[in-house]
Amino acid sequence: MRKIIAIILLFILFFAVLSSISKIPFGISKTKVGKYYINNGIEQTGAVNIVTSVVLNYRGMDTLGEVTVLFIGAIGVMAILSTITRKTEKKFTPSSSILSTGCKFLFPFILLFGSYIFLNGHLSPGGGFQGGAIIASAFLLKYLGCYEKRINEKKFKVTESLGGLAFILIGISGLIAGGYFLFNFLPKGTAGILLSGGIIPIIYIAIGFKVGAEISGIIDNLMEES
């Protein structure tokens, strides 16, 4: 009975939404602000990737809020799960030598790939959040493959705090140098090479370390308590 009512309600909603959304034309360019960013993005920010210049330069304040939301999420997971008292110590069968050797072999390469992603965030698809997620996946592999090696939680907290602090310090020094928060005060350089874009690569390195440490902390909490 409940399912039938839900299906009827959703069908009414579906046709109501579809009748309005089908008037929006599909596949043609709609916004003027997107055109403005594409036409002026390279000379105003120095970054080749326009999405990166929107995320970190035109709307850098949004990204600060986003980082704060992820930080509050990680703190919340830790606060919810840290009060559990574990009754019995779990027994783990040690992983086989193929598995542990493979995970030790793959671990530095995944870290290298993650840092490549966030270092090239202004040149190619990618950025701090994606690179941080890849770095966290390296630690997830370590947890699944060879569990006896735990991450050092205190060092991760320090890395996370330093990353967040670096973002805010760069923003405040932009406020001092140029008059508004996250002003791009460094020289922009030639578009398309690694050292270009002013403060964008520095902020993405800070975000990469911060997001990697945060998601690894979430994985650590969830793996430990479940």
Next chain:
Amino acid sequence: MDFLFNNIYYIGSFGLIFIGLFILMTKHNLIKMIIGLNIMDTGINLLFITIGYVRKATAPIFSKPDLNPQNMVDPVVQALILTAIVIGLAVLAMGLSLSIRIYQFYGTLDIRKIKEQKW
């Protein structure tokens, strides 16, 4: 048929959103409700990317100098969705850890059996 061809991406993304809503309306297990929330999140992301899409356009990255700036997709929606994915991850982690605590406290994940939750 022409209507379906022109709106297939809108139909797909709203289909995902309504599948998620249907799961939220009918299921009683907390883990299944979190999965429904996540499917809804994916549908909303797909809807935004669909609105920003331009036919036969490239990604907004000037990786080669001869790319035409008039023929690129909208970068603003992609930046917004980058934000939304991260927030979805934070919500997912919070929900899963809360359901771990609820299971340890009440011994069940069925929301009909948790009496203290009702008001």
